Structures are given as C-alpha cells and as structure tokens.
Amino acid sequence: xxxxxxxxxxxxxxxxxxxxxxxxxxxxxxxxxxxxxxxxxxxxxxxxxxxxxxxxxxxxxxxxxxxxxxxxxxxxxxxxxxxxxxxxxxxxxxxxxxxxxxxxxxxxxxxxxxxxxxxxxxxxxxxxxxxxxxxxxxxxxxxxxxxxxxxxxxxxxxxxxxxxxxxxxxxxxxxxxxxxxxxxxxxxxxxxxxxxxxxxxxxxxxxxxxxxxxxxxxxxxxxxxxxxxxxxxxxxxxxxxxxxxxxxxxxxxxxxxxxxxxxxxxxxxxxxxxxxxxxxxxxxxxxxxxxxxxxxxxxxxxxxxxxxxxxxxxxxxxxxxxxxxxxxxxxxxxxxxxxxxxxxxxxxxxxxxxxx
Amino acid sequence: xxxxxxxxxxxxxxxxxxxxxxxxxxxxxxxxxxxxxxxxxxxxxxxxxxxxxxxxxxxxxxxxxxxxxxxxxxxxxxxxxxxxxxxxxxxxxxxxxxxxxxxxxxxxxxxxxxxxxxxxxxxxxxxxxxxxxxxxxxxxxxxxxxxxxxxxxxxxxxxxxxxxxxxxxxxxxxxxxxxxxxxxxxxxxxxxxxxxxxxxxxxxxxxxxxxxxxxxxxxxxxxxxxxxxxxxxxxxxxxxxxxxxxxxxxxxxxxxxxxxxxxxxx
Numbered sequence: 001x002x003x004x005x006x007x008x009x010x011x012x013x014x015x016x017x018x019x020x021x022x023x024x025x026x027x028x029x030x031x032x033x034x035x036x037x038x039x040x041x042x043x044x045x046x047x048x049x050x051x052x053x054x055x056x057x058x059x060x061x062x063x064x065x066x067x068x069x070x071x072x073x074x075x076x077x078x079x080x081x082x083x084x085x086x087x088x089x090x091x092x093x094x095x096x097x098x099x100x101x102x103x104x105x106x107x108x109x110x111x112x113x114x115x116x117x118x119x120x121x122x123x124x125x126x127x128x129x130x131x132x133x134x135x136x137x138x139x140x141x142x143x144x145x146x147x148x149x150x151x152x153x154x155x156x157x158x159x160x161x162x163x164x165x166x167x168x169x170x171x172x173x174x175x176x177x178x179x180x181x182x183x184x185x186x187x188x189x190x191x192x193x194x195x196x197x198x199x200x201x202x203x204x205x206x207x208x209x210x211x212x213x214x215x216x217x218x219x220x221x222x223x224x225x226x227x228x229x230x231x232x233x234x235x236x237x238x239x240x241x242x243x244x245x246x247x248x249x250x251x252x253x254x255x256x257x258x259x260x261x262x263x264x265x266x267x268x269x270x271x272x273x274x275x276x277x278x279x280x281x282x283x284x285x286x287x288x289x290x291x292x293x294x295x296x297x298x299x300x301x302x303x304x305x306x307x308x309x310x311x312x313x314x315x316x317x318x319x320x321x322x323x324x325x326x327x328x329x330x331x332x333x334x335x336x337x338x339x340x341x342x343x344x345x346x347x348x349x350x351x352x353x354x355x356x
Numbered sequence: 357x358x359x360x361x362x363x364x365x366x367x368x369x370x371x372x373x374x375x376x377x378x379x380x381x382x383x384x385x386x387x388x389x390x391x392x393x394x395x396x397x398x399x400x401x402x403x404x405x406x407x408x409x410x411x412x413x414x415x416x417x418x419x420x421x422x423x424x425x426x427x428x429x430x431x432x433x434x435x436x437x438x439x440x441x442x443x444x445x446x447x448x449x450x451x452x453x454x455x456x457x458x459x460x461x462x463x464x465x466x467x468x469x470x471x472x473x474x475x476x477x478x479x480x481x482x483x484x485x486x487x488x489x490x491x492x493x494x495x496x497x498x499x500x501x502x503x504x505x506x507x508x509x510x511x512x513x514x515x516x517x518x519x520x521x522x523x524x525x526x527x528x529x530x531x532x533x534x535x536x537x538x539x540x541x542x543x544x545x546x547x548x549x550x551x552x553x554x555x556x557x558x559x560x561x562x563x564x565x566x567x568x569x570x571x572x573x574x575x576x577x578x579x580x581x582x583x584x585x586x587x588x589x590x591x592x593x594x595x596x597x598x599x600x601x602x603x604x605x606x607x608x609x610x611x612x613x614x615x616x617x618x619x620x621x622x
Contacts, residue, residue, distance in 0.1 A: 200476050207475035207482075208468055208489070215451055215462045222449035225411060227437030227466025227529050236472065 025191055029184045040183040046295035047190045048248050053275045053291040054201050055244030061282035063237035064217030066126040068269055069133020073242040075140060075264035076109050077102040077249025082259050085160035095162040099250045106246025107239045114238030118231050133269050141261040155260025159253050186255050201284045213237060278335055280342030289343055298324045362388040364564050365533060369419035372409055379405040381588040392565040394579035398609055401585040403568045404446055407537055411443050412436040438466050442531035444522040446538050452511035456502055456521050459510050460493040463528025496524040500554060516547045535566045540574050552578050
C-alpha cells in the first residue's frame with residue numbers, strides 16, 4: 001500500500017483488495033449490530049487502541065524510545081476535551097476546535113515529558129516515562145483543590161458528544177432508511193480518521209525525518225556525528241506520538257460521556273505497548289493488527305469462554321476474566337518464544353533479530 | 357605567503373584529562389586546505405581522543421580549535437558536522453540493519469531541509485529533495501566503489517566495503533574536513549592501495565583529509581604532513597619522510613631509548 005501512495009505503480013489486484021476492505025469497513029457496523037449492539041462499541045474502542053498504538057509506534061517503533069507512560073497523553077487529550085465541552089466549566093466548544101487543541105496540548109506535554117529523558121537509555125528511560133505517566137494520573141486525581149480543575153476521583157460527567165450544527169453524534173436516528181445509533185456514527189468518523197493517521201505514519205516513516213529516527217535507533221552516536229540533531233528528533237517523536245494520543249483521548253471523552261483518572265492507569269500504557277510489540281514494532285500495519293487482535297480477542301473470549309466450558313465440563317471452572325488474563329499471558333509468552341519480532345514484523349525488526 | 361590563508365583547522369593547547377590520565381596534553385597543530393594530514397602514534401597516544409574532542413563528543417579541558425575561521429568551542433557533535441567536519445569511527449559505526457543506500461541517505465540529512473510538514477504533505481519541493489537525496493546517495497556509493505551493494509544491509513557487507521561505506525556516508529554530509537579513524541585497519545595490500553586511490557581522489561575533488569593510521573606505508577604514500585602523538589603530547593610534526601626518521605618518533609614506537617650509533621665501534 002505504501003507503493004500505491006508514493007509511486008503510483010500498483011497492480012490491479014491491490015485495487016480489488018482495497019475495494020473489498022472498503023466495502024467491509026462500510027458494512028461492518030450494521031453487521032455487528034445484528035450480532036449484538038455492544039459490538040459496535042467494542043469496535044470503536046478497538047479503533048481508539050489502533051490510534052494509540054500508531055502514536056506509540058512513532059516513539060517506540062520508529063525512534064526506539066521505550067515509553068511506558070504513554071497513556072498520559074491519552075489522559076491529557078481526554079481531559080482537555082472534557083474541560084472544554086461539559087458542564088464542569090460550562091464551556092461547550094465544538095469538537096472540531098477542541099480536538100486540534102487537545103492534540104496541541106498533548107504535543108506540549110510530549111515535549112515536557114520527553115525533555116528530561118533525552119540523555120537516558122533503555123531501562124532508565126522506561127522507568128522515568130512510567131513515572132511521568134503515573135504523575136499525570138495522580139495530578140488528575142488531585143487537582144480538585146484549591147481550584148477544582150479536574151474534579152478529582154469523581155471525574156467529569158455529561159461530556160458533550162460531537163456536534164456539527166444540528167447533527168448530533170450521540171443521537172440515534174434513521175438516515176437513508178438505516179438505523180444509525182451513536183456508536184455507529186462515531187465509528188465512521190473514527191475509521192476515516194484512522195485511515196488518515198495511517199497514511200501520515202507511512203509517510204513519516206519513509207521520509208527524511210523517518211530516516212533520522214531510524215538512525216537514532218540504530219546508533220545514536222553515529223547519528224549525531226552525521227549531523228542529526230538527536231535531541232530535537234527525539235522530542236519530535238515524543239511530540240508526534242503524544243499528539244495522536246491526545247486526539248484519541250478527546251474522542252474517548254466524547255463517546256464515553258464520562259472520564260475519570262481510573263481510565264488512565266499504568267496497565268493501559270502497558271496494554272498499548274503490548275499491542276505495538278506483539279503486532280510488530282515499527283511496522284504500521286503490524287501495529288494496527290496487534291491493536292485489533294488484542295482489543296477483540298479478549299472480548300470474543302469473554303463471550304465464548306462460558307459456553308465452551310459449560311459444553312466441555314458441564315459447568316464453569318474458571319471465570320472469564322481469569323481465563324482472559326491467563327490466555328493473554330500465554331499469548332505473550334508464545335509470541336516471545338516463537339515470533340519475537342511480532343506478527344507482522346517490520347523489515348528492520350526482523351533483521352535485528354536474525355542471527356548475523 | 358602567509359600560511360594563515362591556507363589553514364583550515366588550527367588547534368592550540370588542546371588538553372583532555374580522564375581522571376588522572378592525561379589523554380591529551382597541550383596539543384597544537386595546523387591543517388591546511390587541500391592536504392592529507394596524518395595523525396600517527398603508538399596505541400594509547402591519544403589519537404582517537406583528539407578526534408573525539410575535535411568532533412564535540414568530549415569537551416577539552418583546555419585549548420581551542422579554529423575551523424575555517426570560526427572557533428569550535430562547545431559545539432555538539434551534530435553542530436560540528438554541520439560546520440563541515442565529518443568523521444568515521446575506529447570500530448565502524450554504520451547503521452547495521454539499514455541498507456548501504458539508506459546509510460548514505462542519512463548522511464544527507466544535515467544538508468537537506470524537509471520537515472514533518474514536508475514529510476506528511478509531500479509537496480513538490482519535498483519530493484524533489486527526496487529524489488535528489490537518493491540520487492546523490494547512489495553517486496557516492498559509486499564514488500567509493502560499493503554501488504553493487506546498495507540494497508544490501510550494512511552488516512552484511514564485506515569488511516573493506518563497510519569501511520568504504522562509512523566514508524561515503526561521511527562524504528554525504530559535504531564536509532570541508534574528512535576525519536578518518538584508521539580506515540585501512542584490517543585491509544590487505546590490494547584494499548589499501550584502492551583506499552589510497554580513493555583518498556587521493558577525495559583530495560583532488562576538494563576535501564581536506566585528517567587521517568589516523570597505523571599503516572606506515574599508506575601514511576608515507578598519501579600524507580602530505582604528519583603529526584606524531586605519544587602519551588597525549590605532540591612529539592613531531594612535518595613532512596612524513598622527515599618525521600619518520602625523527603629519533604623521538606622511533607623511540608616512541610619502539611618503546612625505549614634508541615641510541616643511534618653511527619660511528620662504528622669505540
């Protein structure tokens with residue numbers, strides 16, 4: 001697909017494939033609604049994780065900076081939206097103004113959180129970024145006094161949905177004879193956004209900036225010796241990754257209608273990182289696949305684990321939640337043993353992991 | 357004729373200590389435009405330390421460099437490269453998992469300008485620059501003689517090719533001074549002869565070269581002038597043939613006092 005976008009030489013087969021995927025994407029929400037109304041919501045959450053994974057992929061995959069606190073930018077974006085579109089400050093700006101603001105605020109935090117980490121490598125970088133992630137969450141939890149900024153652990157409720165004029169994304173209505181629930185409307189918005197973000201990522205990867213990030217990943221000293229301003233490039237990676245997190249956070253706020261610091265705990269950062277690593281760190285398509293799998297499979301398991309156990313053993317032996325975690329852990333172990341480069345490894349990753 | 361006009365790099369009083377070890381002690385020298393200047397000395401003499409201080413990896417404890425009329429003090433490595441000094445490394449620091457072509461393309465970074473905006477929107481100027489980068493990279497691979505390996509990973513290249521690739525990558529930054537750290541290390545006679553031709557070609561095409569080397573034959577054949585370091589101090593500077601015969605230099609390499617007994621017995 002990269003060739004298709006860059007150099008206009010694509011076989012007819014690719015066109016057919018793309019058309020099929022496009023049709024599937026358009027039809028999907030209605031097909032899912034037939035299975036169960038919750039599945040569109042689950043899909044939307046999966047798309048948010050895809051956005052997050054793509055953002056983290058810039059930091060971890062392209063530039064090679066291990067970030068364990070990425071969810072902080074999601075939180076920043078979510079709260080920016082919530083504070084500007086809810087009864088909390090009684091501000092009700094439209095989403096198409098707030099989302100860019102959220103991206104910019106997250107960008108700023110990306111630079112702020114990245115700046116102290118520039119001289120750190122590996123484990124130290126990971127721990128410091130983890131710390132920053134927690135600091136943001138704790139701030140959000142406590143900024144209810146002396147001035148009530150975030151409403152503390154109670155969070156912010158009644159967050160405005162997206163609106164364009166009279167068109168309200170949360171309202172269920174019938175258009176062209178089809179039943180558009182809130183989640184279905186958000187779905188189409190998010191799919192379009194994801195496609196744009198994927199294109200941006202692919203273009204970044206295959207550019208002067210992308211090559212500079214690769215150089216820093218491979219050998220930072222040599223990169224500096226060749227004139228690359230590694231400080232600025234690293235900050236740029238943090239900033240760009242954070243901005244995607246910020247946009248996703250804003251959408252999260254709007255679709256949920258309610259946010260609290262509890263949504264932005266450490267395990268979420270680790271979840272996004274797992275998606276990036278499992279999917280294939282550095283490979284944009286791999287990361288998308290990783291996010292989709294790790295979002296959907298646990299949900300599918302939740303619905304199948306009970307009936308399967310009942311059919312096999314006559315009763316439920318292990319709770320679905322427990323099975324989820326067991327299988328998740330097992331999947332991670334198997335991946336690291338047999339396919340450490342990820343499901344769709346980036347060419348770079350594969351080369352790094354193959355014996356010389 | 358004043359040699360000031362010819363000087364590309366002047367060093368005065370460069371000192372560097374690591375704890376109690378004086379890696380460099382009051383080193384001063386001048387490199388003129390268009391020459392190939394050798395830096396020799398026994399192992400541990402401070403040659404690579406001098407490179408590292410020159411290119412901003414360490415800051416000197418004393419002294420200064422004047423490069424092309426401007427002081428280099430306090431510059432970071434990427435700023436030094438931007439000023440026009442590019443280097444290779446003693447242990448080869450290529451981007452191992454990237455192709456030879458990508459390695460050289462990264463060398464073009466410092467002389468090109470595309471930003472994130474350019475990367476995302478891919479306007480005509482950015483696309484033209486990308487094309488030029490790739491083209492120049494192919495030219496440089498050809499210049500050093502590894503064009504056939506353009507799409508091979510750097511880590512899969514033969515040793516001699518890796519050394520030449522590192523030179524191509526350094527040349528991509530359009531340096532005024534090319535600083536090479538033991539480029540002939542591990543090369544056989546044929547490869548060294550090829551390297552010598554390459555160095556002469558680089559000089560002919562207008563780039564000044566500073567060369568750390570142990571291969572005395574190469575140094576003698578290719579260097580215009582040479583400086584000898586021993587235990588961080590400069591002990592000789594001048595034409596290669598002259599310096600080679602200097603007593604202090606011989607003693608430094610042989611590790612002891614040498615008495616030149618020219619008068620026969622008695």
